[in-house]
Amino acid sequence: MHHEDLRQELALAARSFYERGWMLGTAGNLSARMAEDTFWITASGRPKDLLDTEDFVSVNLQGEVLLAASGRKPSAETAIHQVIYQHIPEARVVFHVHSIEANLCGHFARNGQLRLPPLEMLKGLGVPDAEPETDLPVFANHQDVARIAKDMDTAFTQAIPPVPGALIHQHGVTAWGSDLLSARHHLELLEYCFRYLVQAKALAIGVQA
Ligand SMILES: CSCCC(=O)C(=O)COP(=O)(O)O
Numbered sequence: 001m002h003h004e005d006l007r008q009e010l011a012l013a014a015r016s017f018y019e020r021g022w023m024l025g026t027a028g029n030l031s032a033r034m035a036e037d038t039f040w041i042t043a044s045g046r047p048k049d050l051l052d053t054e055d056f057v058s059v060n061l062q063g064e065v066l067l068a069a070s071g072r073k074p075s076a077e078t079a080i081h082q083v084i085y086q087h088i089p090e091a092r093v094v095f096h097v098h099s100i101e102a103n104l105c106g107h108f109a110r111n112g113q114l115r116l117p118p119l120e121m122l123k124g125l126g127v128p129d130a131e132p133e134t135d136l137p138v139f140a141n142h143q144d145v146a147r148i149a150k151d152m153d154t155a156f157t158q159a160i161p162p163v164p165g166a167l168i169h170q171h172g173v174t175a176w177g178s179d180l181l182s183a184r185h186h187l188e189l190l191e192y193c194f195r196y197l198v199q200a201k202a203l204a205i206g207v208q209a
């Protein structure tokens, strides 16, 4: 795919996520690999329903800026995307959004893990088991994003998460995939799990894993 097209595809995805209430008030950031060691990422602080090709910055896996339009800086959370691309070679697209349900679900986590509901839909996240006991990692939020990235780096060095995503407590969710469509599906499936958990909690339904 041509690099300019990739930026347009990311802008379309951002608008869709904005319309779902996941990227309000400039929240969130999206990226896609251009090559093994470079990726496009949204510029910091841009409205996610109105992105154009100038709102993407090219960076390498060390976070160095390769190409940026005047006045555009890479997302403040670029280091998190770097960690994912460094540890997971098959990840080519990373979506980070701030949904209400993702942030509520952080409160249901125990010992840095959120147990996902054992739904058939987990198959779409690569979990084939009939009654899966699958935990999504939940990282502490820090104002210094480098600390979040460092925690993720340490955790991913030990083990890659069992599903293609991670939560940052009181902040948002990040999902990845091998292309735009699979990253979107992974994000949608995680968001479905979050809505399910929030509604199950409201109805006082125990979710058995
Ligand atoms: C208003 S959201 C606060 C920053 C954040 O968490 C985020 O996802 C957006 O940051 P960026 O620098 O990518 O615009």
Ligand SMILES: [Zn+2]
Binding pocket: 027, 028, 029, 077, 096, 098, 171, 172
């Ligand atoms: Zn964020």
